[in-house]
Amino acid sequence: MIKAGIVGGAGYTAGELIRILLRHPSADIVWIHSSSNAGNDVSDVHADLVGECELTFTDQMNFETVDVIFLCMGHGKSALFMEEHRLPNHLKVIDLSNDFRLNRDNNEFIYGLPEVNRPKIRGCRYLANPGCFATSIQLALLPLAASHLLDEIHVHAITGSTGAGQAPSATTHFSWRNGNVSVYKAFGHQHLSEMNETMRELMPGFDKAFNFVPLRGNFTRGILASVYLDCKLEEAEAMDLYQRFYSTHPFVTISKKPVDVKQVVNTNKCLLHIKKHGSKLHMVSVIDNLTKGASGQAVQNMNLMFGLDESEGLQLKPVAF
Template sequence: MTDGKIRVGIAGGAGYTGGELLRILINHPAVDIICIHSNSNAGNPVYEVHTDLYGDTDLKFTSTLSQNIDVLFLCVGHGDARKFLDANTIGDSVKIIDLSQDFRLAQNSKLKDRSFVYGLPELNRDKIKTASNIANPGCFATTIEIGLLPLAAKGLLNSEIHINATTGSTGAGQSLAATSHFTWRNNNLSIYKAFGHQHLNEIGETLTALQDGFDQTINFIPQRGDFTRGILAAIYLESDLTLEEATQIYDDFYAGHPFTHVSTKNIDLKQVVNTNKALVHIEKHGNKLFIISMLDNLLKGASGHAVQNMNLMFGLEETIGLKLKASAF
C-alpha cells in the first residue's frame, strides 16, 4: 500500500464484471488502480470500452500485469482464472480475489501454494478478514444462499427445497449468444439448465458448512428474464416455524451485516439494482415457508461483493466505496 491506498490490478477489465469493478474502484477513496489487463484492448482508453466512464478516468488497458500491486481482481471467464495464474508471475504478497467459479468448491480451492476462502461475508466474514485469496461466490448462489443460510444455521433445512429464480441478461456475460441478442431476449422468458445449474454444488457445499449432514434435494429452476440486471429467487420448503419465529431467526442471523436486510413487506428488484444490497422477505403459507431473495447480479452478485471482500481483507470499513443508489424507478 502507498499513502494508505490499496494498489489494485484488474485482469479481464473489458467485460461486465470488470466494468462494474472499475465504476466502483475509481470512486473508492482507499484505492489506486495501477493496471487494467486486457489483451484485446491493450493501449486503448478504458472509456472507449466502458463509454459511461468518459470524463471519469484516463486509465488505459495494458497487456502486461504490473508487479506493483497489493491485490489482483480476476474478472476473466470461468476456467480462465486458473490459466491466468499459471501463466503469470504473481508476487506472494499480492492478494487475489477471483470472480470466476474456478476456486469456489473445496476440492478446487488450492493452486500451488495458494488456498482460496469462499468469499461470502454473511458466512465467512472472519475468515475473509485474514485470507490472502478469495473465491467470490456466484450470483445465483449468493442470492439463494442468503435466502437459506439462517435456516441452515439452525439445522432447519429438513425437507426438499424448491427454487424458481430469474436473472437479467447481464448474467450471461458480454459474449453474444443466441439467447442474449436483444431481439430474442426482449419480451421473452425462458428456462435453462433446469435441475442442473452449475451453482448447485456451490450452494449445497455452503449450506452443509452450516448444517452438518445436509442432504435435502434442491430443485432449482433458473429463468432468463427480459431485463438487464438483477436476480429474484422465489424459494419455498416445508417448515413448522411460525412466521414470527422465522422472521426472528433471519433478523438475528443478519444483524450486523450491513448489506443484507430482511423486509416485512414484499420486495421488488428496483430496490436492489445498482446497489450492493441483498433483500429478503419471508411469508408463511400453510406448512410452507416462502422466502424471496434478491440482489443485483453485477454488484452484490459479483463486483460489489468482490470490493466488499477487499475491504474486509485490508481492514477497511466494510461499506466503504459501496454506498450506492438504487434505481427506484
C-alpha cells in the same frame, strides 16, 4: 491506499468493478489488463466512463505495483492464470470466476460470502467470489441452515441478461430476449454445487434435494429468487431468526413488505421477504447480479481482506425507476 489491478478488464463485471473502485476512498486502480484492447482507452469499451476514467488498457501485468488483483476472466481461465504466473508474496487475489469456489477443504481460496465466512475472509490472501445466483439464493437459506432447519429446497430464480456476460449469443440478442422469458439449465445449474457445499458446511449431513430452476429475464440486471421449503417455524419465529442472523451484516435487510428487483439495482444490497404459507416457508431474495452478485461483493471482500469497514465505497444509490 490499496493499489489494485484488474485482469480481464473488458467485460461487465470488470466495468462494474472499475465504476466502484474509481469512487472508493481507500483504493486506486493502477492498471487494467486486456490483451485484445491494449492501448485503447477504458472508456472506449465502458462508454459510461467517458469523463470519469483516463486509464488505458494494457497487456502488461506488473504485480509488484499493486496490492490486490481482481480476476475478471471467463470460467476456466483463472485456474490457468494461477498456474502460469508466479505471484509475489504480498499480492492478494480476488477471483470472480467459478474456478475456485468448490473443494474448499483442499483449496487455498477462501469462499467469499461474507455473511458466512467474514472471519476467514479477514486477512486471507486468495478469495473466490461467489456466483450471482448462489449469493441471492444462499442469503435466503443461511439462517435456516445455521439452525439445522433445512428441508428439501425449491427455487425458481430469474436473472437479467448481464448475467450471461458481455459476449453476444443467441439468447442475449435483443430481438430474442426482449419481451421473452425462458428456462435454462433446469436442475443442473453450475451454482448448485457451491450452494450445496455451503449448506453442508452449516448443516452437516444435509442430504435433501436442492431443486433449482433458473430463468432468463427480459431485463438487463438484477436477480429475484423465490425459495421455499417445509419448515416448522411460525412466521414470527422465522422473522426473528433472520433478523438476528443478519443483524451484524450491513448489506442484508429483512423487509416486512414484498420486494422487487428495482429496489436493489445498482446497489450491494440484498432484500429478503419472508412469509409462511401453511407448512411452507417462502423467502424472496433480490440482489443486483453485477454488484452484490459480483463486483460489489468483490469490493466488500477486498475491504475485509485489508482490514477496512466492509461497506466502504459501497454506499451506492438504487435506481428505483
